[in-house]
Amino acid sequence: MLRIHFTGRDLASVRLARRPDPLWEIVCSLCRLQNREGAIAFDPWRRAVGGLARRDGASRRAASALRSLVPRAAYFPDFLTPPVENGTDDLRSGIDRVLATPRHRLRHELALLSASGGRPWAGSEPEPITSAGADTRRSVMRTDVCTFRRPTAPTAWDGPPEPPVS
DSSP states (O other), X not given: OOOOOOOHHHHHTOOOOSSOOHHHHHHHHHHHHTSOTTHHHHHHHHHHHHHHHHHOXXXXXXXXXXXXXXXXXXXXXXXXXXXXXXXXXXXHHHHHHHHTSOHHHHHHHHHHHHHTTOOOOOSSSOOOTTSTTHHHHHHHHHHHHXXXXXXXXXXXXXXXXXXXXX
């Protein structure tokens, strides 16, 4: 278990976001789906999401593609981590930030993911998103993020669903 000790000075500088980062919720949802921790709280949700993925091909493909970027492992790419400073709290801006990740950083972080046992790809076939046709796979990735989030990571503070991102 990780234990963190805060001094009074540390607590005085703690800031809270106005609302959760939607991409971080997706990453956390993917992590939670891939383990059995918190069974009492999360198993009903896991069953619902699993049932949806079995019934809906788009949801199944989206979950599979995103799990390749956030595998059940000790590492997932840092470009998925929301920024601490000047972050956004809307899905569209978060997706745009991830998709604007420089190619050299993508290559490096996806290589780290591959080395840790992950299979980085985005779309229906397991090809690296940095290979030829990356723009198409990025577009698919954008669609997959939105498809995955709607049923798996809705939150009470979201308000009405965001329109699909194209």
